[in-house]
Amino acid sequence: xxxxxxxxxxxxxxxxxxxxxxxxxxxxxxxxxxxxxxxxxxxxxxxxxxxxxxxxxxxxxxxxxxxxxxxxxxxxxxxxxxxxxxxxxxxxxxxxxxxxxxxxxxxxxxxxxxxxxxxxxxxxxxxxxxxxxxxxxxxxxxxxxxxxxxxxxxxxxxxxxxxxxx
Numbered sequence: 001x002x003x004x005x006x007x008x009x010x011x012x013x014x015x016x017x018x019x020x021x022x023x024x025x026x027x028x029x030x031x032x033x034x035x036x037x038x039x040x041x042x043x044x045x046x047x048x049x050x051x052x053x054x055x056x057x058x059x060x061x062x063x064x065x066x067x068x069x070x071x072x073x074x075x076x077x078x079x080x081x082x083x084x085x086x087x088x089x090x091x092x093x094x095x096x097x098x099x100x101x102x103x104x105x106x107x108x109x110x111x112x113x114x115x116x117x118x119x120x121x122x123x124x125x126x127x128x129x130x131x132x133x134x135x136x137x138x139x140x141x142x143x144x145x146x147x148x149x150x151x152x153x154x155x156x157x158x159x160x161x162x163x164x165x166x
Contacts, residue, residue, distance in 0.1 A: 007134040008061035008103040012037050015059055015101065018163050024057065031076070036060045040084075043155070051095050053152060056081040057163060059101035065131055066108045074100040074120055074129045082125055096125040097152060099163065105135040112140035119146040119156075128156055130164055139164045 019026050019039035026039045039057040058077045062069065077100035085096055115131040119142050130141040141160055145153050 008105060008132075011103050011132055011134055012059050012061050012101075015039075015057070015163060019057055022159075022162060024055075031060070034060050034062065053095045053097055053155070054081065054085045055097045055099075055159065056084070057099040057101060059099075059103065059130075061103045061134075063104060064106040064108075065102045065104045065111045065133075067111050067114045070100070070102055070111050070115055070129050070131055073102055074098075074127050076100075078120075078122055078125050078127050094124070095152070097156065098125070098127040099130050099141075099160070100127055101130040101132065101164070103132040103134055105133070107131060107133040107136075112138070115140045116142055118142055118144070121146070126152065126156075128160065130160070132164070 016026050016037050016039070022041065024039035024041040026037065029036050029038055037059045040054065042052055042054045044052045056077065058080065060073070077098045078096070081096045081098045085094070112131050112133065115129040120127040120129065126146075128142045130139060132139050141164065143157065143160075
């Protein structure tokens with residue numbers, strides 16, 4: 001294992017500690033041979049129109065990050081979160097939010113721009129992909145105010161600051 005790979009893996013491990021410190025339930029899974037860290041928490045707020053938001057943070061250290069890599073991983077994480085959430089279907093006073101996180105020392109700058117460009121939404125599910133360049137120590141994720149899911153924007157911002165810039 002070369003040093004950069006361990007930098008990516010240690011970032012994912014430290015992310016796990018930050019998730020646990022925020023009272024997320026965390027566990028590891030094997031996704032097609034890749035160890036993936038999963039963190040989960042649920043929050044309810046009246047100002048969210050009485051909605052319970054299930055937040056999934058799913059992170060993996062990978063050899064390289066390109067747009068197809070982060071786009072595919074984002075779709076996989078949203079499908080996983082929706083399936084794993086349980087309870088009422090998403091949309092019925094239940095929202096699903098996700099941080100799909102890929103970490104690598106080889107990152108295509110276009111993948112960073114893709115992650116920073118917008119929040120990715122599917123029915124009652126929102127994702128803010130996160131691309132971490134462990135060589136440059138740079139974190140790329142959307143920081144704007146989306147038209148859809150606006151009510152959750154400050155929550156996303158707080159969690160991103162807490163989890164990824166630690």
